[in-house]
Amino acid sequence: MMMPLASAPLHMALFLPWLPSERALLAQAVAPDVPFALIEKQRGALRLVAVDRRAARLGLTPGLPLADARARVPELVSLPHAPEADAALLGKVVRLCGDFTPMAAPDPPAGVLCDMTGCAHLFGGKEALRAEAARRVGALGLSVRVALAATGEAALALARFGGEDVRALPIEALAAGEDVRVALARAGFRTLGELMAQPSAPLAARFGAELVRLLARLAGEEGKPMTPHRPPDPVRAEMRFAEPVGRTGDVLDAIEALAGQAALLLARRGEGGRAFAVRLHRSDGHVARLTVETGAPTRDPALLLRLLRERIDSLADPLDPGFGYDSIDLVVPRADRLEERQQGLTQEADPAERDMAALLDRLAVRHGAGAILRLAGEDSHVPERAGHLAPYRAETPFDPPPPQAGEPPTRPLLLLDPPQQVEVLASVPDGPPRLFRWRDRAWRIVRQEGPERIAPEWWRRADGHDGNPGLSRDYYRAEADSGHRFWLFRHGLYERETSDPRWYVHGLFA
CATH class of the missing domain: 3.40.1170.60 (MutS, DNA mismatch repair protein, domain I)
Structure with missing residues (x-):
């Protein structure tokens, strides 16, 4: 044989x-x-x-x-x-x-x-x-x-x-220490082929036995066992019934019990679920699936039950138990680290923060995660480019620096898009504003801060073409005699960029 x-x-x-x-x-x-x-x-x-x-x-x-x-x-x-x-x-x-x-x-x-x-x-x-x-x-x-x-x-x-051909590779391809590679270069070696042509004993004596082992592995003469990536099995809890169940209340009671079991398993791993999948196995072989996701890791059975109620209520086709469900299982396909937090005495978590997270999760279950948007920061000093709308669960690549405590805000709460042009009276063309007309009313400035000069991002070009990227802006935080506070800017540097700079209102302070 x-x-x-x-x-x-x-x-x-x-x-x-x-x-x-x-x-x-x-x-x-x-x-x-x-x-x-x-x-x-x-x-x-x-x-x-x-x-x-x-x-x-x-x-x-x-x-x-x-x-x-x-x-x-x-x-x-x-x-x-x-x-x-x-x-x-x-x-x-x-x-x-x-x-x-x-x-x-x-x-x-x-x-x-x-x-x-x-x-x-x-x-x-x-x-x-x-x-x-x-x-x-x-x-x-x-x-x-x-x-x-x-x-x-x-x-x-x-x-x-x-x-x-591995022999044609430079010695930098060796997975050896930097000191070994430097020593090989000083000895005149340039490629792995030159090293492989040398006797093993002198190489080991001069550069160490590990170099000889690395060369043998590169040449295919010796193997190294690898440890494959084995992700942990997802948390799973299952409940089987002696008699099929069909009432929605009984199904939710079973899911709540499964959520409690899953919470214990997640706690042992120090994790919280980000996605939960419930499968309801009907006695005739049909399997119904319910899936919910959360914005933050959680292992709270009550929260999970509320989200699943929302999911069931929002189904276009209501659950049909038929002759009942033989078994129900709950799987947590996605989980993240969840640190323990003190929930009592002086370090109790902010209830408003918890309530907001729960509300967002419920809205996402009802309308889809893509329908819930938030403002995300961008690394740009141009005001209209400093933020954009993004899905609330999306990763935030840039967090703007927090404002200094005790200092007045440097940016207005309300930004006008686009900025609205105004007529301004200034003592000199490149001086601060004294009076401006906006929305059929004259506003007299009694105090102002500025200018804060914001130059154009010259590496940005309209439609990808070379050309003038735009004009500089001089911003002023101005207060009128009525108490209203405005964010004004002069568009263009007088005589350097334009002979007739224009003024705009870009925002209103609270």
Whole structure:
């Protein structure tokens, strides 16, 4: 009897070269037509952690101090680095790779490794597998490089540095310490092929035995076991009935009991559910499904029951129990960390905050999460671009700095869109306003603060074309003799940008 031949080892590596910047673009944290970088404080200074394609073409690289980068590229936009968000997006790619093989694992910060031994033929061969992996990751809006090799180390190196032959890769492709790579460069080695051509004993004696092991893995002579990503099973609670139940009240009582069981399981993990799915198994085999989501992690059974009541009441087709339900189960497909909070004495949570979160969740169940909008900040000093409407559950990529305590507001509560032109009397053309006419009434200014000059964002061009980006604005916080307070601006610098600057009311202070 002939034994089947074992499949040759095969590993697939995916490298996402622009993961941090593309995540920021997907989150709409920055305009796609401006160079930007993600920054964090390192060694006492703000430094670039990642850059986008435009910034890279302008010569900016990770590790550069932000001050030096801005000196080279004045229009550079900076965003705080969010490694947790990068890791979450990388985890999404790992889960996607689970469609190819159960042996998939992240290789932080921007790589994924898959053991495809014995799997390539299921996708039409190696090249078809490579193309399909690139297509699926590309559908997420991410750039990716895919490589196949006999060992994981070789596949990762080829994905990062390109090419088909690991021997042609530079020594920077070695997963060794920086001191080892520097020593190899000083010794005159430039490629991995030059290292592989050397006897192992002298290399181990001079650069360490770990280098020899790394070279053996890159050459496919030695393998390294990988630990695949195994996400924890979702929290699940189930209730079976001796006799089918059909009354809505009985169903809700069962769901409340299941929610209590799920809350205990979530508490053990230190998590709260963000999505809950209830399946009602009818005695004739039909399965009805109810799904609700929450804006914040929760494990409150009472809240979940209220949301499910809203879901049942909003169904276009009411639940039909038929001859009754044999079993009901509750699954928590999505959960996040939920820290314990003190709920008594002097540190009780704000009830208004809890009530608002519960109201938003109920409205989202009734009308859909996309129908609930909120104001989100943008990193722009131009007032009309400083905020936009976004779904209330969407990630906030930019949080404006909080106002200084005890200081009057620098921006009005009401912003006029568009600004309304007014006639202004000033002592000199580039001086502060003294009197202006607006809405058929003359307003005499008794005190004002300013000017606050806001220059145009010159890197923005109308319709993507070169040209004048706009005029500067001089803003004044002005108070009339009636007590009304206005936010006025002069559009254009006198004699430098225009000979006839115009005035506008842009907002009203409370």
